[in-house]
Amino acid sequence: MAIVEVRDLVKIFRVRKRGTGPLGFLRRKTREVHAVDGISFDVEEGEIVGYIGPNGAGKSTTVKCLTGILVPTSGVVTVGGLVPWRDRIKNGRQIGVVFGQKTSLWWDVPVIDTYRLLRDIYDVPEPVFRRNLGLLDDILGLKEFQDTPVRQLSLGQRVRADLGAVMLHNPRFLFLDEPTIGLDVAAKERLRVFIANMNAATRVTVFLTTHDMSEIERLCRRIMIIDRGRLVYSGSISDAIQKYAPCSDVVVELAETPSGPVVVEGGEVVRQEGARYWIRFRRDQTTAGHLVGQLMAKYPVKDFRVDDPNVEQIVKTVYGALAPVEEAPK
Amino acid sequence: MKILRVMRGFIRQGIQVKTTYGMAYAMRLVNVFVKMVAFYVLWSVLYESAPGAFPVSQVEMVTYGAVSVMLGEFIQWWDGPHFYIITQIRRGTITSDLVRPVYFPFQVFSRCLGESLAEFITVVFPAALVAYLVLPISLPATLTQGLYFALSLVQSYLILFGLNCLVGFIGFYTLSLRGIQHAYHGLIMLLSGAWVPLWFFPSWLRQVAEVLPFRGLFFTPLSIYIGELQGQSIAGTLLSQTVWIVILLLGVGLAWRVVHSRLVVQGG
Amino acid sequence: MSKVRNLRHYWRFVRIGFASQAQYGVDFFIGAFGVVLLNLVDLVLLGVLLQRFTAIGGWNIWEIVFLFSFYLAAMGLQNIFTVHLGQIEAYVQDGTLDQFLVRPSSPLIQLMGREINHGNITHVVTGVAGIVVAYGRLGLHWTFAEGVLAVVLLVCGALVLVGLVLGLCSLAFWTIRSREFLYGTLQIQEVVQHYPVHIFGRWFQVLVTGVLPFAFINYYPTLVLLGRTGEAMHPLLPWLSPLAGVLVLLGGIAVWKLGLSRYQSTGS
Numbered sequence: 080m081a082i083v084e085v086r087d088l089v090k091i092f093r094v095r096k097r098g099t100g101p102l103g104f105l106r107r108k109t110r111e112v113h114a115v116d117g118i119s120f121d122v123e124e125g126e127i128v129g130y131i132g133p134n135g136a137g138k139s140t141t142v143k144c145l146t147g148i149l150v151p152t153s154g155v156v157t158v159g160g161l162v163p164w165r166d167r168i169k170n171g172r173q174i175g176v177v178f179g180q181k182t183s184l185w186w187d188v189p190v191i192d193t194y195r196l197l198r199d200i201y202d203v204p205e206p207v208f209r210r211n212l213g214l215l216d217d218i219l220g221l222k223e224f225q226d227t228p229v230r231q232l233s234l235g236q237r238v239r240a241d242l243g244a245v246m247l248h249n250p251r252f253l254f255l256d257e258p259t260i261g262l263d264v265a266a267k268e269r270l271r272v273f274i275a276n277m278n279a280a281t282r283v284t285v286f287l288t289t290h291d292m293s294e295i296e297r298l299c300r301r302i303m304i305i306d307r308g309r310l311v312y313s314g315s316i317s318d319a320i321q322k323y324a325p326c327s328d329v330v331v332e333l334a335e336t337p338s339g340p341v342v343v344e345g346g347e348v349v350r351q352e353g354a355r356y357w358i359r360f361r362r363d364q365t366t367a368g369h370l371v372g373q374l375m376a377k378y379p380v381k382d383f384r385v386d387d388p389n390v391e392q393i394v395k396t397v398y399g400a401l402a403p404v405e406e407a408p409k
Numbered sequence: 410m411k412i413l414r415v416m417r418g419f420i421r422q423g424i425q426v427k428t429t430y431g432m433a434y435a436m437r438l439v440n441v442f443v444k445m446v447a448f449y450v451l452w453s454v455l456y457e458s459a460p461g462a463f464p465v466s467q468v469e470m471v472t473y474g475a476v477s478v479m480l481g482e483f484i485q486w487w488d489g490p491h492f493y494i495i496t497q498i499r500r501g502t503i504t505s506d507l508v509r510p511v512y513f514p515f516q517v518f519s520r521c522l523g524e525s526l527a528e529f530i531t532v533v534f535p536a537a538l539v540a541y542l543v544l545p546i547s548l549p550a551t552l553t554q555g556l557y558f559a560l561s562l563v564q565s566y567l568i569l570f571g572l573n574c575l576v577g578f579i580g581f582y583t584l585s586l587r588g589i590q591h592a593y594h595g596l597i598m599l600l601s602g603a604w605v606p607l608w609f610f611p612s613w614l615r616q617v618a619e620v621l622p623f624r625g626l627f628f629t630p631l632s633i634y635i636g637e638l639q640g641q642s643i644a645g646t647l648l649s650q651t652v653w654i655v656i657l658l659l660g661v662g663l664a665w666r667v668v669h670s671r672l673v674v675q676g677g
Numbered sequence: 678m679s680k681v682r683n684l685r686h687y688w689r690f691v692r693i694g695f696a697s698q699a700q701y702g703v704d705f706f707i708g709a710f711g712v713v714l715l716n717l718v719d720l721v722l723l724g725v726l727l728q729r730f731t732a733i734g735g736w737n738i739w740e741i742v743f744l745f746s747f748y749l750a751a752m753g754l755q756n757i758f759t760v761h762l763g764q765i766e767a768y769v770q771d772g773t774l775d776q777f778l779v780r781p782s783s784p785l786i787q788l789m790g791r792e793i794n795h796g797n798i799t800h801v802v803t804g805v806a807g808i809v810v811a812y813g814r815l816g817l818h819w820t821f822a823e824g825v826l827a828v829v830l831l832v833c834g835a836l837v838l839v840g841l842v843l844g845l846c847s848l849a850f851w852t853i854r855s856r857e858f859l860y861g862t863l864q865i866q867e868v869v870q871h872y873p874v875h876i877f878g879r880w881f882q883v884l885v886t887g888v889l890p891f892a893f894i895n896y897y898p899t900l901v902l903l904g905r906t907g908e909a910m911h912p913l914l915p916w917l918s919p920l921a922g923v924l925v926l927l928g929g930i931a932v933w934k935l936g937l938s939r940y941q942s943t944g945s
Binding site: 143 | 685689
Binding site for chain 3: 432433435436437439440443444447450451454455458459462587588590591592594595598599604605609610611614
């Protein structure tokens with residue numbers, strides 16, 4: 080049974096631009112931006128869903144509608160049976176949100192003080208609070224810095240503190256908006272482990288928006304791709320790969336360059352650098368093994384490998400297949 | 410001349426900053442105008458209650474008040490070199506200022522002058538225009554009086570610059586202006602004649618004020634403007650302003666030499 | 678959303694706030710020194726004036742001190758709790774406001790609770806000290822009931838200012854430069870703090886009573902406490918001060934709520 084239901088979500092913004100010149104504030108042009116233009120999807124309980132799309136595609140707007148920050152122009156959204164913006168307080172109790180680079184903790188006080196404050200805000204009973212704290216400490220190593228004011232923490236520690244803060248009240252839903260920006264590899268890995276563990280332990284439903292492909296690949300069984308307000312793809316990663324990147328490459332290095340072109344049945348040479356050849360083939364038509372077999376029979380193969388597509392390539396294909404996105408002038 | 414070009418750049422920058430936000434700009438104009446009206450009403454009320462207590466006429470007193478507001482907005486005595494210096498130190502960007510082949514105090518001066526001129530063009534001039542139309546205030550009685558006023562105004566600006574710079578350099582050592590700033594601003598408020606002209610002060614306070622440079626900021630130019638100071642006494646007061654300028658600028662030069670060497674040795 | 682729960686949250690914020698402002702020490706005292714000094718200078722100047730004029734608008738120096746100090750204390754009280762409202766503008770633009778919206782708690786309480794400015798206790802203490810001194814010099818003798826009334830009027834004066842600040846800062850939901858509106862009233866506030874508003878004429882009295890009700894912060898309460906209610910536009914008006922406090926506060930909250938709902942439908 081779907082625990083999050085979105086039907087025909089539409090969010091239109093009216094954007095006012097100043098006219099030019101010194102009295103520009105008197106002349107203003109208004110135009111409508113359809114940030115979200117009719118999106119529908121379901122999320123099952125316990126799913127970890129990846130929500131990806133180019134900048135300005137409407138990812139943040141969708142998340143804001145799901146968390147009660149924005150009121151949609153039209154459409155239906157229910158999260159755990161509640162309408163986020165209408166039942167804001169009740170919804171607040173069942174969700175946890177992590178906003179990218181911004182900390183939700185008090186800056187000058189020890190982490191544990193903010194935790195106690197959150198305990199009050201979320202009405203977490205004391206024994207539950209203590210138990211959760213212990214659990215989070217096991218996973219995040221909170222005791223190491225929980226008495227330090229937030230402003231003295233390193234970035235990695237601060238992220239851990241934020242993660243702890245968001246799970247204190249056992250939310251049913253976890254919304255993560257670009258949580259790994261600016262983190263090093265170790266920290267990203269810790270975040271990934273955290274999400275996976277929490278999901279396994281508490282069946283929390285996770286909605287993850289990110290540009291980081293490794294997160295998507297390792298965490299999400301399902302992804303949704305949004306572009307210019309429309310849902311372009313919703314399904315499993317493997318299906319997406321099959322749909323958008325049906326080809327793989329056999330990269331073969333020959334001992335010496337042959338006299339003529341390299342020809343192989345079922346594959347096509349797409350790139351050549353010296354004695355190294357990239358040979359592309361469709362996975363539903365032939366196999367890497369078949370190609371390599373042919374190559375080794377006809378040419379002096381020194382080395383080879385197989386490049387399978389990843390999520391990044393899907394995304395590039397999807398983005399590229401659609402009209403180019405306007406880049407904001409810098 | 411390169412100096413004029415640099416100055417023009419600063420002025421243009423200043424104007425842009427001040428007028429980019431239309432609302433902010435309008436609010437500042439409103440505030441300046443309200444202040445002038447407040448002084449006008451205050452002095453009118455006081456004058457009517459005891460005309461004999463004033464050595465000047467009502468028009469002159471009201472003019473003193475209004476022009477004081479305009480002068481204050483122009484020289485921006487509560488802001489300026491000292492804050493600029495401190496911010497630059499705190500941000501560490503002072504190094505880029507030092508690398509330029511221009512004498513640092515002069516850089517600071519031209520920047521602040523640019524700001525003030527921008528302020529004049531955008532705020533003071535329009536406010537003055539409206540004030541002259543609406544309030545019963547007067548212009549200097551004769552052209553010569555006006556010229557003396559202009560001269561004392563220039564000197565007042567230099568005195569303020571010198572004072573603010575010295576205060577800013579003190580900030581080098583303390584890295585914060587907070588303590589001195591309050592005392593400094595208090596002194597200016599009290600002894601410059603910006604609000605209450607010095608002729609109202611009890612004699613002992615007046616004597617203290619005469620000895621210090623602060624009265625050169627407001628009281629001197631304003632008295633010349635409204636004609637309370639005439640003929641011979643003008644020369645004397647202008648001279649006392651000049652003396653202070655020399656003292657203060659020498660002080661700035663000295664202080665800068667000390668601070669500069671310390672900066673070079675210690676880094677930012 | 679239960680009010681009791683809101684208050685409990687706020688109380689917890691206050692306690693955290695105390696912990697976070699653990700910079701009692703030199704910094705605090707420098708700040709305190711500055712506050713006291715500048716207000717003293719203000720009062721000294723007023724004193725100098727009143728030496729010559731014995732009265733402004735019929736008010737003698739100690740009555741003015743009472744008026745001035747009352748404003749100071751109310752303003753200090755207000756500032757302790759509402760200092761963070763100035764951040765509304767920044768939070769709207771950078772999205773920090775969203776954090777408050779996803780929690781099951783009033784965003785306004787969270788916002789105000791984010792920063793408690795104890796430094797302003799100096800203003801309160803200085804203001805109360807001024808009131809006490811003026812009380813003595815004026816030879817007042819309040820009964821216990823009148824003393825309680827004074828405290829009530831002070832708190833209500835603070836509420837008026839809270840409502841006004843909240844309303845003006847909430848304009849950030851509509852325009853980028855909401856701070857400028859608050860700044861735009863600064864001059865009017867200064868005037869109301871220093872002088873009895875009736876000297877500025879009827880239209881000004883209407884302005885600061887009905888449009889921007891700053892007069893209910895100190896002027897009307899002072900009229901009540903000094904027994905001068907006859908000077909008001911209507912003798913019953915000063916007694917409405919407590920009601921004004923509640924109404925302006927509710928008005929400010931209404932503007933906030935309106936702005937918040939606008940934020941939720943139009944984004945930032």
